[in-house]
Amino acid sequence: MAFINRLKHGMDLTKFKADQLVRINQVQTEINERRDRIGSIHRQLATTALDLHRRGSLSNPELTDLCLAIDGLNRVIAEKESLIAAIRVEPAPQYLEPALPAPANPCRSCGSGAPAGAEFCPNCGLPIPQSFSSSTQEE
Numbered sequence: 001m002a003f004i005n006r007l008k009h010g011m012d013l014t015k016f017k018a019d020q021l022v023r024i025n026q027v028q029t030e031i032n033e034r035r036d037r038i039g040s041i042h043r044q045l046a047t048t049a050l051d052l053h054r055r056g057s058l059s060n061p062e063l064t065d066l067c068l069a070i071d072g073l074n075r076v077i078a079e080k081e082s083l084i085a086a087i088r089v090e091p092a093p094q095y096l097e098p099a100l101p102a103p104a105n106p107c108r109s110c111g112s113g114a115p116a117g118a119e120f121c122p123n124c125g126l127p128i129p130q131s132f133s134s135s136t137q138e139e
Contacts (some may be wrong), residue, residue, distance in 0.1 A: 002097065009095035016092055024084055031080045034073045041070050 045066045052058040105114045105128055112123035121128055 005098060006095065009093070012093050013095075020087055020090065023087055027080050027084050027087070031077050034077050034080075038070055038073050041066055041073075045070075 045063065048062055048066065049058065052062070105116055105118060106112070107114055107121035107124060107126065107128055109126045110121060110124040112121060114121050114123075114128050118128055120126065
């Protein structure tokens with residue numbers, strides 16, 4: 001039974017780690033999308049600045065709007081990176097050995113427990129004497 005419980009715990013731990021990795025990858029994808037958008041804005045900023053410079057009419061409001069967009073995306077990236085850090089430190093489920101019930105009927109020879117009503121010890125095979133009260137109740 002302990003082997004099955006450990007196997008179940010191993011499966012639970014594997015599932016937890018897989019879920020954790022999926023969530024990290026989802027957040028990382030969101031970060032990458034925003035970084036791509038920053039790259040696009042950088043190119044737009046450069047093109048806009050060059051065009052304005054070439055025309056001799058470089059104005060701050062257009063550049064300010066683009067810079068504000070980059071600042072906003074950088075804030076979102078910082079939040080997403082904090083989320084990844086929080087996911088990485090989540091505690092994994094712990095294995096707890098299940099408490100076994102006390103033997104219902106201990107064997108007088110080897111001491112191992114036998115289920116109530118058992119006639120023979122499942123460990124050593126010797127007969128388990130039935131108490132007077134249990135034999136009278138069965139009749």
